[in-house]
Each structure stands twice: as structure tokens, then as C-alpha cells.
Amino acid sequence: xxxxxxxxxxxxxxxxxxxxxxxxxxxxxxxxxxSFSFSVRSGxxxxxxxxxxxxxxxxxxxxxxxxxLVTKRFIAAKEGGHLIFSHTHLSIVNSGGISANPKVxxxxxxxxPALAKKPxxxxxxxxxxxxxxDPFENPSAELLIAQIPQENPTYTLxxxxxxxIPNHFILATKAWKxxxxxxxxxDLDAAYACVKAWRDDQTExxxxxxxxxxAFFNSGDESGASQPHRxxxxxxxxxxxxxxxxxxxxxxxxxxxxxxGPESEYRRLNQIPFAHFALPLPQNPSADTLHAIYLSLYRxxxxxxxxxxxxHARVTDGPAAISYNLAMTESTMMICPRRSETGRIPVDPSxxxxxxxxxxxxxxxxILAGTLMVKAxxxxxxxxxxxxxxxxxxxxxxxPQPDSRxxxxx
Numbered sequence: 001x002x003x004x005x006x007x008x009x010x011x012x013x014x015x016x017x018x019x020x021x022x023x024x025x026x027x028x029x030x031x032x033x034x035s036f037s038f039s040v041r042s043g044x045x046x047x048x049x050x051x052x053x054x055x056x057x058x059x060x061x062x063x064x065x066x067x068x069l070v071t072k073r074f075i076a077a078k079e080g081g082h083l084i085f086s087h088t089h090l091s092i093v094n095s096g097g098i099s100a101n102p103k104v105x106x107x108x109x110x111x112x113p114a115l116a117k118k119p120x121x122x123x124x125x126x127x128x129x130x131x132x133x134d135p136f137e138n139p140s141a142e143l144l145i146a147q148i149p150q151e152n153p154t155y156t157l158x159x160x161x162x163x164x165i166p167n168h169f170i171l172a173t174k175a176w177k178x179x180x181x182x183x184x185x186x187d188l189d190a191a192y193a194c195v196k197a198w199r200d201d202q203t204e205x206x207x208x209x210x211x212x213x214x215a216f217f218n219s220g221d222e223s224g225a226s227q228p229h230r231x232x233x234x235x236x237x238x239x240x241x242x243x244x245x246x247x248x249x250x251x252x253x254x255x256x257x258x259x260x261g262p263e264s265e266y267r268r269l270n271q272i273p274f275a276h277f278a279l280p281l282p283q284n285p286s287a288d289t290l291h292a293i294y295l296s297l298y299r300x301x302x303x304x305x306x307x308x309x310x311x312h313a314r315v316t317d318g319p320a321a322i323s324y325n326l327a328m329t330e331s332t333m334m335i336c337p338r339r340s341e342t343g344r345i346p347v348d349p350s351x352x353x354x355x356x357x358x359x360x361x362x363x364x365x366x367i368l369a370g371t372l373m374v375k376a377x378x379x380x381x382x383x384x385x386x387x388x389x390x391x392x393x394x395x396x397x398x399x400p401q402p403d404s405r406x407x408x409x410x
Contacts, residue, residue, distance in 0.1 A: 061150025082142035115375035216365030220323025224364025251370035264407035274398025343393030
């Protein structure tokens, strides 16, 4: 199954989607989102001291607030038929030592029937050997939100064409850059500017509701990445929480609330069956600080996946050596090294003949947000009946948790 199709599925987009989806790349896989967050003061301080420059956060230069602009464009695109929004059924999953612990986030289980349809066979006259269209090279006007910054724009904000969460949008580089290269300072600065603008809109309007963005980035063959053109994705936390009774919170927030151990400054939850690492973000971080924190997280992920840093200890650009997912909120940055793009749900394939790859679950960066999405009712019922299946999937797609000894700030 192609990587792009898998990613679209995870995000809840059809296989024929031309624009990357936030939840997945396959129309049929299951999506698991898990998020962690924590605040490591000493770790942040020591990383911040490495920064030699202090840049102001990138100014978006928008004529109206980012939430208002995204919402307006989303409604217009949806009503005009320019994007396809798929509804989901929501349930909360408790999985043994993971969610039974009151300090650990519970998982959202989403069932999206629209994802179950098998992809149609290509027409005979379609050229399969040609290059795949780049949805970010020249995005349609109906999906375009803005180009930023206002002067000499280097990034494009565009709606996800096949969302399962309202107001799902994407930040893509205007010039082609590789999704598998390490992120640059400007990428992180632009992403954080979006996260901050979303949160600040609530503050300026004294809004009683909570407005926050969950940002994520997929890199590498096993990450659930959907497009080779560099892009980061954003999901409004308030939209993800719709329909929930209040028992769910983003997993990145749960991790961020953990205390730092005596042997490591990275925050993580030992109950989670895959390696993950988080560091706190200072208030109004510079681009240098964001990049330094990102590189520290990348190095510990690389060390976990490879056993050592080897020759990559000082690498700050170029191709990444591993597949990984990155997540960011206004207060935390988090990483998860990946060893597999997919997991499996034990279902009877004969009962799902009309479902593409029944039981296959494709996961991307939403694994760090605490959400899981399935495409078939049998998959939905199996996880609700046997939540330990969730833990098995998480153990499959990531690396085992490392010993905290030796996890000094890298």
C-alpha cells in the first residue's frame, strides 16, 4: 500500500485525496493519536543557553485572526464542495496500565465509515509512471488560507482537503523542500507562530473557551507521512474535544505535566509501550531556541532507535537518519521514533471483504495527541471489547522505552 494512500487513511481522507490529510494517509487504516507533554525547567534553561541569537517570532501578517480566517475558509470550502469532511463516531478507550492510571490520558477511539471503501482501480489511460502531483506547489484558491509572512512569503497555509476534524490545516514551504530532511529554524518558527496566534486570539477576546493547536510533523517511511513536500499539520484541540464528555485530554499535555526524573531531563510516561520524549518550551521562544530543543529531541530519538548517535551527533541539517513523529503545543515539543508505519487489529478478513486491508492501522503524528481512528465497525468493536489491542499496536509501531540512565540532555 502506498505511503501517501496510507497517510490519507490515517487522517480520514480517501485514497484518491490529492492533498495530505492530517490524520492519515490511508482510507482504511486506523489512526492512533497520542499526546504527551511536560515541562522541564532545567532542560529548557540549558538548551536556551546554547542559543546565540534571539529572533522575534515570525509575524504572520494576517488581516484577521488566524482562527477566524481558518474557520471562514473551512466553512466556505465545505459548503462549496471543495473539501470532503467525513464525520466520525467517538468513544473513549481505557487500556490497562495506559489509561487505567488516572494520571495518563485516555484515548479517543474514532470510527469513520467513509474510510472503509476500497480505492478504485486506476483508469487504463492513467500514467502510473509519472510523478505524483504536488498539492502544495500550487494549491487551489478554494483551499488556500494565506501566504506567510506577508512580505516575501516563504510558507503557505492551506486547508486539508479530506478532514475528519474541522479546521484541520497545513503549513507548507512555498519552495520545494524534502519532508525527510531535518526541520530548519524557520519551519519551527513559522509553526510556533501559528500555535501562538491561535492561543492569543482567545486572550485578546477574553474568550471563555479554550483555543489551542496541536501541531505535528511526520518524517520518514515509517512515520505515516503522506507527501514528500515539507509540511506541518495543525488540529484545533477544541475541535478534537467536541463530543467528548471531558475525560479526554491531549496526551502531550499529560506528558508535559510529569515531573522530571533524577537521571533524565526528558519527560515521558513509563506506562506507554513505545519510546517518546518531551521538553518544555519557554514563553515566546526564539527560532534558535525552538531549533535547539528540536535537535535535542531528534538526537535522543536517534540514539534510542540506533543504540547510539554515531556520526550524527553534530548533524543539524540534511536527511534525517530515522523515521519519527514530532508534536508541538504552545508549551511543549515532543518526539517519537518510529519502527513501523502500521499495526494490526485482530479481525476476521472474510467479514470485511469490502474493506481495504481489514485490520490494518496506519499511524502518524497524531499518535502524540491521544486519538485512534478506525475505518470498519468490526475494528471499532474489537478495540472497545478488548482495549489491550491498543497497547499492542502502540508497542508495534514504536521502539521500546529505553532505560532512563544515560538519557542526559543531548
